[in-house]
Amino acid sequence: MIPVILSGGSGSRLWPLSRGQKPKQFLRLVSDKTMVQETLLRLSGLAGLKAPIAVCNESHRFLMAEQLLAIAIKPAAIILEPTGKNTAPAVAMAALSAASGDDILLILPADHVITEHDVFHKAVVEASVLAEMGFLVTFGIVPSEPDTGYGYIRRDNTKQGIAFNVAAFVEKPDLDTAKQYLQSGEYFWNSGMFVFKVSSFLQELEKFNPEILAVCRRALQAAKVDADFVRIDKDIFSTCPADSIDYVIMEKTDKAVVIALDAGWSDVGSWSALWNIADKDAFGNAISGDVLTVDTRNSLIYAESKLVATIGVSGLVVVETKDAVMICSKDRLQDIKEIVAQLKVLKRSEALLI
Amino acid sequence: MIPVILSGGSGSRLWPLSRGQKPKQFLRLVSDKTMVQETLLRLSGLAGLKAPIAVCNESHRFLMAEQLLAIAIKPAAIILEPTGKNTAPAVAMAALSAASGDDILLILPADHVITEHDVFHKAVVEASVLAEMGFLVTFGIVPSEPDTGYGYIRRDNTKQGIAFNVAAFVEKPDLDTAKQYLQSGEYFWNSGMFVFKVSSFLQELEKFNPEILAVCRRALQAAKVDADFVRIDKDIFSTCPADSIDYVIMEKTDKAVVIALDAGWSDVGSWSALWNIADKDAFGNAISGDVLTVDTRNSLIYAESKLVATIGVSGLVVVETKDAVMICSKDRLQDIKEIVAQLKVLKRSEALLI
Numbered sequence: 181m182i183p184v185i186l187s188g189g190s191g192s193r194l195w196p197l198s199r200g201q202k203p204k205q206f207l208r209l210v211s212d213k214t215m216v217q218e219t220l221l222r223l224s225g226l227a228g229l230k231a232p233i234a235v236c237n238e239s240h241r242f243l244m245a246e247q248l249l250a251i252a253i254k255p256a257a258i259i260l261e262p263t264g265k266n267t268a269p270a271v272a273m274a275a276l277s278a279a280s281g282d283d284i285l286l287i288l289p290a291d292h293v294i295t296e297h298d299v300f301h302k303a304v305v306e307a308s309v310l311a312e313m314g315f316l317v318t319f320g321i322v323p324s325e326p327d328t329g330y331g332y333i334r335r336d337n338t339k340q341g342i343a344f345n346v347a348a349f350v351e352k353p354d355l356d357t358a359k360q361y362l363q364s365g366e367y368f369w370n371s372g373m374f375v376f377k378v379s380s381f382l383q384e385l386e387k388f389n390p391e392i393l394a395v396c397r398r399a400l401q402a403a404k405v406d407a408d409f410v411r412i413d414k415d416i417f418s419t420c421p422a423d424s425i426d427y428v429i430m431e432k433t434d435k436a437v438v439i440a441l442d443a444g445w446s447d448v449g450s451w452s453a454l455w456n457i458a459d460k461d462a463f464g465n466a467i468s469g470d471v472l473t474v475d476t477r478n479s480l481i482y483a484e485s486k487l488v489a490t491i492g493v494s495g496l497v498v499v500e501t502k503d504a505v506m507i508c509s510k511d512r513l514q515d516i517k518e519i520v521a522q523l524k525v526l527k528r529s530e531a532l533l534i
Numbered sequence: 535m536i537p538v539i540l541s542g543g544s545g546s547r548l549w550p551l552s553r554g555q556k557p558k559q560f561l562r563l564v565s566d567k568t569m570v571q572e573t574l575l576r577l578s579g580l581a582g583l584k585a586p587i588a589v590c591n592e593s594h595r596f597l598m599a600e601q602l603l604a605i606a607i608k609p610a611a612i613i614l615e616p617t618g619k620n621t622a623p624a625v626a627m628a629a630l631s632a633a634s635g636d637d638i639l640l641i642l643p644a645d646h647v648i649t650e651h652d653v654f655h656k657a658v659v660e661a662s663v664l665a666e667m668g669f670l671v672t673f674g675i676v677p678s679e680p681d682t683g684y685g686y687i688r689r690d691n692t693k694q695g696i697a698f699n700v701a702a703f704v705e706k707p708d709l710d711t712a713k714q715y716l717q718s719g720e721y722f723w724n725s726g727m728f729v730f731k732v733s734s735f736l737q738e739l740e741k742f743n744p745e746i747l748a749v750c751r752r753a754l755q756a757a758k759v760d761a762d763f764v765r766i767d768k769d770i771f772s773t774c775p776a777d778s779i780d781y782v783i784m785e786k787t788d789k790a791v792v793i794a795l796d797a798g799w800s801d802v803g804s805w806s807a808l809w810n811i812a813d814k815d816a817f818g819n820a821i822s823g824d825v826l827t828v829d830t831r832n833s834l835i836y837a838e839s840k841l842v843a844t845i846g847v848s849g850l851v852v853v854e855t856k857d858a859v860m861i862c863s864k865d866r867l868q869d870i871k872e873i874v875a876q877l878k879v880l881k882r883s884e885a886l887l888i
Contacts, residue, residue: 196843239788474872487858487884489550489873492866496847498859504841505852505859512846518828519843 181228181284182256184274185219187236187244188264192520193450193513195243196504197482205290206243209448210457215291216244217251222297223286226304231256233277235270235289237260238277241409262414264331265422267372268429272385272396273412281379284311287425289372293457295444304443306342307375307381315340315378315437316384318430319436320368322442328359329449331426333438334361343437349426368438370428371445374425384433395420449511451497455480469500478510498501504530535582535662535729536610536637538628541590541598541644542618546874547804547867550858551836552595559644560597563802564811569597569645571605576651577640580658585629588644589624592616613698613757616768620777622783626739626750627766634646635733638665641779642882643726647811657795659866660696661729669694669791670730670738672784674722676796680712683803685724687782687792688715697791703780716800722792722826725799738787745780749774804867805851809834823854832864858884 191204198204205215213221216234223229231254236244238260243353248255257277261270271287278285286304294300307317312448320333335344349370353361361367385393395416402413430436454481456464458480466475469483477494484501508516523531545558552558559569567575569871570588577583585608590598592614602609611631615624625641628803632639640658648654661671674687685706703724707715739747749770756767784790800811812820812834819830823837831848838855849864862870877885 196841238719261764383701472873472876474869475866483859487550487860487882488861490861491869491873492863493861498861498862500841500859504843505837505854507842507844507847507850507852507861509846512829515828515845519826519845522826 181226181286181304182230182274182278183220183223183232183286183288184271185216185232185234185236185288185290186267186270186372187216187234187240188261188267188270189289191291192517194198194448194454195516195520196499196506196530197484197502201239201345202373203240203291204448206240206247209454210293213251214247215237215293215448218251219288219290220248221251222294222300223304225297226301230283231437233257235259235261235274236290237264238409238411245408249320257410258408259410259412260394261412262417265417265420267425268385268389268392268423268427269396269417269420271374271381271425272392273400275378275381275385276379276397276400277410281377281382283366283378284308285374285376285381287372287374289447291448292371293444293446293448295329295409295457297443299443300441303439303443304375307439310343310437310439311375311377311380314377314380314435316380316430316433316435317343318346318436318438319371319373320344320438321371321445322440323362323367323369326355326362327369328352328355328358328372332358332361332367332446333370333468334367337440340437340533346436346438348354349431368440369445370426372426372447380435381429384429384435388432389421389423389428392421392423441508451480451499451508451516452510454511455497455510480510493495498517535640535658536584536628536632537574537577537586537640537642538625539570539586539588539590539642539644540624540726541570541588541594542615542621542624543643543645545645546860546871548802548808549870549874550853550855550884551838551861552611556597557594557645558802560594560601563808564647567605568601569647569802570601573644573646574602574643575605575608576648576654577658579651580655584637586642587611587613587628588646589615589628591618592684592763592765593672597885599762611764612762613764613766615766616771619771619774620745622777622781623750623774624748625728625735625779626746627754628737629732629739629802630754632732632749632765635731637732638662639728639730639732641726641730643801645802646725646727647798647800647802649811651797653797654795657793657867658729661793663728664694664697664791664793665731665734667694668731668734668789669697669790670734670784670787671697672790672792673702673725673727673795674698674741674792674853675725675799676722676794677716677723680709680716681723681807682706682709682712684801686712686715686721687723687724689792694791697793700784700790700792722794723799724780725795725801726780728784734789736781738783738789742786743775743777743782743794746775746777791810805853805862805870806832806864806867809851809864844847 193200399416404411437446464478545552688701694826818832
């Protein structure tokens, strides 16, 4: 089994900590390891793993290479995308880079948290058995609340071993719909993690979107390969359709199955999600860095470069970095993107670099 | 008439902007001039003014001297206190430094705002007439709300020209009492500004607290005087009782009169007071520096060294300086002193220096 690390996110919802040039997956958000490192380190103990393949934007190549080196993991390849084209082309290039059609790929977004490694390992092993049989396996996160920020997977009632056949992938619901999903017990959060055989994937891609497969094949053949990186050809790759693996394959194939996963998963998609999984003090505050508080509650306070003092506030996210301070109400975190958009219009460095 | 600038405040309520080594009076809080500078510049146009006397802590001597120099005001003296002893000794030393017992002193705290200069000038002229007659004049601020943060002056019903005889100085009231004060029309806020003849003041000080007068006389005689400063003798001055001019003289003398002043006065004693007098945007925000806001209301946001972004918050004071960020609910500003106290216990520089 080959772990494939997808590092495509921009993470602007975690501004001002995450930036265009240092998105979420390269930050130490939940431990002294970065999210990319955590993603690989949590596989430790799984049998039969081969060297991982990483796919990232070429502007992040040194971050990715250094973060793998720092945990002594030697990748089979670091595939550099000149531009992001969503997950289907990224996975296609990883699949085409595998040595054998019989290799099994474990597709992992680089910016998720999973706290219960044993539960996750068990699910991966079960998935690999189904993948050997030709199924395309995804992991459906058992929902803990009617979250409107995730896409959902509806399961069929028919099973393949412990997995369910997939009935449908559905878009982010409104709150009422999400509550119905939660109540029905038939819906999972779409995790974006997959397990399948290289040959199964390529066969389905050929069937449902031969253009993506053809372009990726040509872009990879034209790639410049050196000791560290596989540099995908820019001109060819720029012609590739941009689409998700969900849309291109998983929604269409009859080989899709979903394994329920309840292993402390979070996509850390917002400061609120980070607050949820963080260690908190007696007043519900998740605090990091040089922080003094007086009567402060249910807040996330992150101080990177200087003292942050809070007095008589609650439900705030306060993030101080070297070049910016953000103060946001915890129920308005979706509007951080407005600030990032303003900064981009103003061509200001605070949108880009730490 | 000699303006006497009293620069004794520590201004810890305006932390993190004001510090032990750079208190409120030396900051540019309401214009491009510091509070000390504003205090002197607003006298411009008053007839018969002599060179001012400044009294400040010796550790602030260069700040004081430079800020006077920068507005081309040459003081008659900058008197340096080795330690703060409240206002009675400070005024005593200024009085003893005056050339003549017939000089009239205009005692001004260095950290107040007065927006209506004409009204203020008129009151000062009226006060000087009464001072010539031997009265000790104070200015009572016509209260605009039942503020519990000020001491109050109760007026008598007898008048001296436009001034009222003082019935009593009273401590900071609770809210109910403050409301009664406001309703009665007989109470003013205690401004800490005074006008009196040198001889009148010294005579009353001799009568009510001869020790302060004697110690100040000796400390001044033993002072080291150079081209820039009058350096009060530390050992002698350390034996001086510390008391306010209100307590030592104004509450006891039968020569105290109060002139009602309604001239846009504020002691800028808190971030809330500064917010009150600041120019505000359409959403009630007083903003200074590099600030971006999304749906932010009734807040004071001060950015000194980097971008501050606020989203979906209201009623906050956010102050970012080179070494600290404070986020405080506007109704909890009195607790800033807890942070400053913690920093002092920790012997941290953020309590002291910018």
